[in-house]
Every structure is written in structure tokens, then in C-alpha cells.
Amino acid sequence: MALSGCLAVIVLALAFNNPQFADFVLRLTIFGSYALSLNLLIGYTGLVSFGHAMFFGFGAYAFGLLMQTERVSIPLAFAASIAGAAVLAVSIGALCIRLKDIYFGILTLAFQMLLHAVILSWVSVTGGDQGLQGGIPRPPFFGVDLSHPKQFFVLACVIFFGLVLLVRQIVESPFGYSLRMVRDNPERALALGLAVQRYKLAAFVISGTIAANAGIMMSLYVSGAYPNFAYWTLSGDGILMIMLGGMTVFLGPIVGAGIFLLLNGIITRTTEYSGLVMGIVLLSVVLGLRRGVLDFVVERCGNLGRAALFTRRIEL
Amino acid sequence: MKGRLTIKGLTKRFGGVVAADNVNLDFEPGSLTAIIGPNGAGKTTLFNLIAGRLTPDAGEVWLNGENVVGLPEVEIVRRGLSRAFQIASLFPQFTAEQAVAAAVHARGRQSHFLLRRFPLPSARARAREVLELVGLEDRAEQLSQQLSHGDQKLLDIALALASGPTVLLLDEPTAGMGREARWQMIEKVYQLWKEQSLTLIFIEHDIDIVFQIAQSVRVLHYGKVLAEGSPREVRGNPAVIEAYLGATGASVPV
């Protein structure tokens, strides 16, 4: 924990001096928390969702729309959007967890694409394929003025670290181990008295709200909301991130998000054919390593690797 | 009334196959009963019906004075019933201690705790206790998937014991073991039963083992109760002999 504290200080110091790096860190906080939330669902609970972007998109649009009414303060809009996302997650989750294996994933995809279609077609409210127009007003609150980039940066980092600690606690708690039980052997979990469906729903809701939070931060970051926030490619990218970084190590998804952002940035800057290069890179990682980067590190470096990555002996 | 299990008229059909045919059985609290029968006799199905994994077409299951038919599996477990499986059903990535601790949490309604660290000290202590009972205490830190077959079966039983059940169902505790290991396992089961004073019902194929420790035996055949009584009575029962060997008249193998 002390180590991460120092890291945080270093990161912040660097970021203040270098706007490009600060930008990268900002995007990392957004996609890092998105990937972390997805891994809670996939890596810890074993629920492979293909539609996680629906919460990201919902968070962005809900927050953006609320702020555009100009009658709501930021904290209130924030809280309302998160609450809305939770309601969405409970209703959709309750339906999806009724299905097993791949059908669960397909249904999440269906709902996500449904949301996407709603966003595209409800032009009067959402701006259709142009996205939310007019920017996002940022009235100051509690002395914090988010129209100042530095203040926004600090807030984003604070929220991010808070989330990381929160998810860490969740994952290491009895609840977290119950999720692993659901992942590894739901039949036995039932036979031991664990209400498996309730835990699946809880995992769905928790990860959904964290993803929505990432969406809110994204809408503030780009001052808008766009339909591709709820498109299947973002769900796919999320899966990509957690697999790149490693699903069995806690920090894996965040590292994966970082790698993804770096790769994306480098590739789009150097070549017109980003798809081609990205695809080739992806193939080599998937077929070559067969696991995420941090999984690999942990396997090779054994105990030292584990200690450095804040994982315990069996981090699964 | 604690630990009494009574089954009345339990019936279950799968299409044309009658897996359980009007089964009536009574298990005294604290008894040690073996259920035997040829393959396909419906023994595991019976366990599934009792534990709530399957819903019977008809009949009642009275556990500790309450009819639990129709209740979900989780509810039946909460009322004091526990089971171990023929093929060890474990959590491969958990260590033995972690697995049992998780089982303790599940039973103790602590599995949803978000603010504490896993495992809770009380659960860990209980896990150590249970592992000692089955003899796995020096393998507590081993990953479940790395345990030997016999140890995995023991862990499977440990998981079932973690909840402190009053009725314990063991489905072929010696399955897949060699002769020597089987006797050792059944000895452990016997000791467990004596120390924990629970109602223990186990399914078994090996007749010798059954005779060695069981107080009473129930024989199932085609979903029906064919015979019941002490091991000696059952052994000499012609219907039982026929069920096992067809109409050859030879005695049940020793």
C-alpha cells in the first residue's frame, strides 16, 4: 500500500509538468477502471459479458443529459447517474443471469445494442449519431471547479485510486471469495448453501456501476457523449484489455488498459492501417503468450513478481 | 428430532424410466446406514432428491421434523443437511484451508461480508478443525487441484462437514480408490461418524466395506427399496443376491 502511495505521488508530480502524460494518465483512469470492473465480472465471477459498454454509455449520456438541463449540480448528477446505472444493472442483470454460458454473453450484447439503437434513434434527446451536442456545463461545487484541467485531473486520479482500493477490498473479502466460488464450481457452491444467483446479480450491479462511473468521467473528459460509447467494439476492447494485462492478477486489467492505450496511440500515429497492425499485434499476443502480460510475469518471477504486484499467494 | 431423516413415497420419473419408485425409508438420528444396489439403481438420484437438487414427482422428505420437498437446495443445506460427491466437487484454485473456510462462511451467512478480509479468523479456525478431522491438516496450504485423488475425496467430505450438519450424505466415499486406500477411507468415515454423532448415510459398492461398519443397510434396485436390515440379514437375502448377480444363485461376493 505504501508503495502504491509513492507511485501515486510520482505520477501526479510528473503529470503536472507534462500535459501529454497527464492526458494519458487521465485516459488510463477511465479505461483502467472500466477494465477493472469488467474483470470483476469475467475474471472473478466467471460471467463473460459481451455488453459491458452499455453501462459506460449509459453513464456518459445520463450524466451529460442531466448536466445539460443546467439545473443540477455535478455531485447530484453524478449520484443520479450512478443510481440510474444501478437500476439498469439490476433489471438487465436479473434477466441475463437466468441464462448460462455463452447465452448470458449474447443476451448482454443484445441489451447493449438495444441501448445503442435507442441512442441512435432518439435524436431529439441524444443527438443521434452526432452525439450529445453543446458540451457539458461544469458549475463549481464545494470549491472545486472542473473547468480547470488540473482540478479535473486531480479529481479523476482521486476517484480512480478510491475505486482501485474499493475493488481490492471487495475482491479480498469473503464476498470476493464467494464470487470465485461461483466462478469455479457453482453447483458445489449451491450445495454448500451459497445463493449463487444473488451473487451473480451483485457482481453484475457492482461492475456495472463502476463502468458507469468510467463513462461519466469520459463524458467530462471529452465534454460530450457519443453513440460509440455504447457500441460493441468498446465491449470488445474491454475484453481485450483484461486479456492483454492478465485476468488472474489484480492489477492486470489496469496494465492491460495501459498497454492498449499505448498501442492504440502509437499505431494510429504511425500508420493509416491501424486495424491491420493492431490485429497482428493482438494475434501474436494471444497465440504467442496465451495469457496476459501480468499473468506471464507472475509465472516467471514467482514470489517476487507476486509481491511486487500486491497479489497474494493464490491470486485468483 | 435432530438428525432424523424420513422419506415417504418418494417418486421420480425421467420419461419412461422410474428412477425412484415410491421409496419409504427412515433414518434414526445418529445412525450409520449404507445404501447399496447395482448400478443404475437410483442411489445418487435418491441423494439428489433428498438434497433438493431434483424435485420429486411425489412424496415427502422429512428433515428434522420438517417437510423439505420443493425447497431449493440452499434452504435444505441451511436446515442441517450436507453432502459429499462421488466425483470430488472442489474449487480447484482454492487451497484446502481456503475452500473449507469458504464453506464455513457460506453456512454461517458470512459469505457476503464486504468489509473484512477473507478468511474471517473464526472461519479459519473452524477450517483447521475440520481439516484435522479428516486428516488433511498438513496439506492445508496445498491447492485443491494439486491434492491426490484420495485427499481430494477427503477434502470433498471436509467441505460437507464444514457446516456442522446433522445429516450427512456421502456418495461413494471410496470411489476410484485402490483396496488399501478404501479401507483407510472407510475407517476415517467411521471415526468421523463416532466423533461427530451425526446421521450418516453413505452409498457404497464394496459389500465388505459395508459389512465392516454399517449399522444398517438399505438395498435399492430399479428405484425401489428391495431390502433393509442389518448387514447380515441383507447379505443372505435371496432377492438381493439375485439383483446383484442375476439368477445364478451364487452368494454375494466376499
Added chain:
Amino acid sequence: MNLPALLDCVSSSSCVVTQVSTGLIIGMLLFLVASGLTLIFGVLGVINFTHGSFYMLGAYFALTAYRVSGSYFEAVIVRALGVAVFGVVFERLFISSVYNSNVLMQLLVCYAFILILDDVVKIVWGTDFQTMGMPSTFALPPIHLFGGFVPPFYVFLTGLTVAAAVGLSVLVNKTRFGKLVRAAAVNRQMLACLGVNTSLLYGAVFGLGSLLAGAAGALAAPVRSMSPEMGFSILIESFIVTVIGGMGSIIGAFFAAVLVGIIRAVGSIGYPLFTDGLMFAFMALVLLVKPTGLFGRKLA
């Protein structure tokens, strides 16, 4: 929601005919793609996310072949086969290594290929929309049917697809190959123990699936414009069809495809922006009521 336009159309028989025939055509194409998808899933247990790209390749190959040779038939046949070959190679080299891995690995391999193929298409054929136009063989006057006009190509396409559907059904249910395929779907290892070359079988099934997708693309070339994004949209749609019809069922795919085609045609008049939404809503409904689709699980 453009209700007046919808009502207008329903009252005009020529409009009805046009919409129904368009819907039918879309349905036919969807069926070809979806049947390949469902075949691959039913037998190999893999959801081939790259399927849409095979369709796209079929269309582009056919375009080039037609431009080069001038004969549409040759274009369709040869290029569909080309896609099939590509499919087999793809399967042997990449998919086979992730058969036993979880669905995430399969998804990633396919996603990688989608990215690669989309860009390859952009490089070779450019990013603009391309059209083939109606090939000279079919530049005939439209057929008068039920008070409306139907291009003869539509009839050809429908006939061909129905024949393909029947052929596929027969292949799967009545031939030895079909038996092997169905057996492999249930228990590959056992089949391998019995001396069957399952790798070859799997390759063949994948090739067949890709053939169907490629053929669909080639057949679609005259009636739909092509762009590098066409792979995505057909994939999503055929996915919906496969789910509604039932993963692994050919008949299911047929009925679901026609259904989806009609919904699309009707939707594009009455509710243009939300047509996709309608389809997803329907898919969600089917999943909730009968997750294995209207026609159930294994190959049928």
C-alpha cells in the same frame, strides 16, 4: 416512427410486393450466412466472429472476378470457393489452436482477424462504396408478380438459396458426411478413436461454412453496395438470426432469416432509425423465453 408511410405502403400492392421481395432477399442472404455460422457453432462449438468478414471477402472477390471475366456465374462460383479455401486455411492455422480454450480466446482471435481483413480490404479496394451493378445476364425486364414488380435476379437468388437450404439439410441428415459431422458435434474424441480424421472433418465443416458466407457475399454483390463495414453489419444480423432460429439448426436459421429480413424491410419504412433496435429487442425476447432458439440445439 413513420406510421403514415407504413400504412401507405400496406395499402399499395406494388409496395407490398417490393417490400416483401426485398425482405425475402435479405432473408435469403442472411440465411446463407447464418447457416454457415450455425453449422460451425453446432459442430465445432466455435462462434466464428469472423464470419461477416468472409461474407465481405466473397463480395469483393466477386466484384473483381466479374470485372475481370465479365461472367457473373464464374465470378460467384470461383470466388465463393476462394473464400472457402481461405476459410479452411484460417481454421487450420488459427482457430484450431483455440478450440479448447475459452470463448474469450476465440473471440480475440476472430476480432484480430476482423481488424486485419477490414484493413486489407481497404488497402486493396479502397474505402469508398463500390457497386457491381446488375450483371448483364440479369439485365432483364422485371417480372410482374401479384401486382408488383420483381427483378428476375431476386427470383434466381431465392431459388438458389432454397436449393442450397434443401441441399444442406440433405447433406447433414442423409449423407455419411452428415452423420460424421453430427457425431463430431457430440463427441469428437470418440470419433477420432474410431479412426476418423477429425481434423480434416473440422476443416471441411469450416470450409463449408465459409463457402456459404462467401457465396452469400458474391450473390449480394449485385444488389447491395459494398464497403469495408459490410462485414460488421451482416455479422450482427446473422448472429441475431442464429440465436432466434437456434444455434445449430438449419431450418431454424431459414425461418428466422426470413423473419428478420421481413422485419428489416418493414422496419426501414416505418421505423428506419430503430430497425436494429427492433431486431435486438426481438432477439432478447427469444433468449428470455426460449434460450435455445425457436428450433432448439443440435444440427437439424
